[in-house]
Amino acid sequence: MAAADLHIHTNFSDGKNSPEEILKMAQEKKLEAFAISDHDNIGGYLHLKDQLGNDDPELIPGVELSAGHRNEDIHILGYYFDPNSEELTATLKQFRERRNQRGIEMLNKLKEQGINIPLELVKEFAGRSAIGRPNVADALVKSGMVHNFSAAFDKYIGYGCPAYVAKFNITPREAIELIHRAKGLAILAHPGIAGAGQHIDQFIGFGLDGIEAFHPMHNSRLQKNYKAFAEKKGLLYTGGSDFHGRQGKYGQVGSVSLPDNTVALMKERLS
Ligand code: AMP
Ligand code: ZN
Ligand code: FE
Ligand code: FE
Numbered sequence: 001m002a003a004a005d006l007h008i009h010t011n012f013s014d015g016k017n018s019p020e021e022i023l024k025m026a027q028e029k030k031l032e033a034f035a036i037s038d039h040d041n042i043g044g045y046l047h048l049k050d051q052l053g054n055d056d057p058e059l060i061p062g063v064e065l066s067a068g069h070r071n072e073d074i075h076i077l078g079y080y081f082d083p084n085s086e087e088l089t090a091t092l093k094q095f096r097e098r099r100n101q102r103g104i105e106m107l108n109k110l111k112e113q114g115i116n117i118p119l120e121l122v123k124e125f126a127g128r129s130a131i132g133r134p135n136v137a138d139a140l141v142k143s144g145m146v147h148n149f150s151a152a153f154d155k156y157i158g159y160g161c162p163a164y165v166a167k168f169n170i171t172p173r174e175a176i177e178l179i180h181r182a183k184g185l186a187i188l189a190h191p192g193i194a195g196a197g198q199h200i201d202q203f204i205g206f207g208l209d210g211i212e213a214f215h216p217m218h219n220s221r222l223q224k225n226y227k228a229f230a231e232k233k234g235l236l237y238t239g240g241s242d243f244h245g246r247q248g249k250y251g252q253v254g255s256v257s258l259p260d261n262t263v264a265l266m267k268e269r270l271s
Helices: 019-028 043-051 086-112 119-126 133-142 149-157 172-181 196-205 220-233 262-270
Strands: 004-008 033-036 058-069 072-079 185-188 210-214 236-239
Touching: 004 058, 004 072, 004 236, 004 262, 019 033, 019 043, 033 043, 043 058, 058 086, 058 172, 072 172, 072 196, 086 119, 086 133, 086 172, 119 133, 133 149, 172 185, 172 196, 185 196, 185 236, 185 262, 196 220, 210 220, 220 236, 236 262
Parallel strands: 004 033, 033 058, 185 210, 210 236
Antiparallel strands: 058 072, 072 185
């Protein structure tokens, strides 16, 4: 089994750890390659790429784009794109600005409910990432407005609740084409989660390059099936831990094993 982890989050999106901490984990696990694939953000990759030495694992440019398909949340992973692509940079900037704007809209809706949460507090929780609902939830807990994190979603910011605001998305087709115009590979993330897998054939029609067969939320039978499916369709298979630095549903860095040829096949498809 090759030691690679192609799905890792940092505190440039909703992960807990800095890119430097992720590098340390990748070194400790003796990974050959790793990808920081933050949600709608490549800041962690840009931050880390010039800090690597010759003996370090390969850092692959990565991103996990939020794509909406009807009312489903689809995630499209991009790899080996040109990180200086102007169009990609502009789209990621738009994601950031729309997220921060949405944070303000959520606070305005909370105000209508008689709840005053200072934007500064939410920004403190967001740190170097754009504002997400977990940051608003943390601020609601800190202000004593709810007893715990999940109550914030149940009462205020969960889907259909009074302070819920939908987030900005692009479509799966736009995500795939954007990654391609930036000369990267477009991979459907965790097809076993939330029914994303049922659209694979449609996404292949948009030029999808592969599927993330190996993911902590796919059991070993599902992983095997997705790999076989990818091979049958002439698609790549990739995988990773989806590490966020928190306990719970995702794995630790390097905890998901990939077939030896995973990264080599990706490079082959690029050329
Ligand atoms: P956002 O991308 O800003 O809409 O935030 C989505 C994140 O909020 C998810 O990744 C979860 O971490 C968290 N989240 C969403 N719904 C819930 C819920 N019902 N309870 C707890 N956390 C949730
Ligand atoms: Zn996440
Ligand atoms: Fe995801
Ligand atoms: Fe992820």
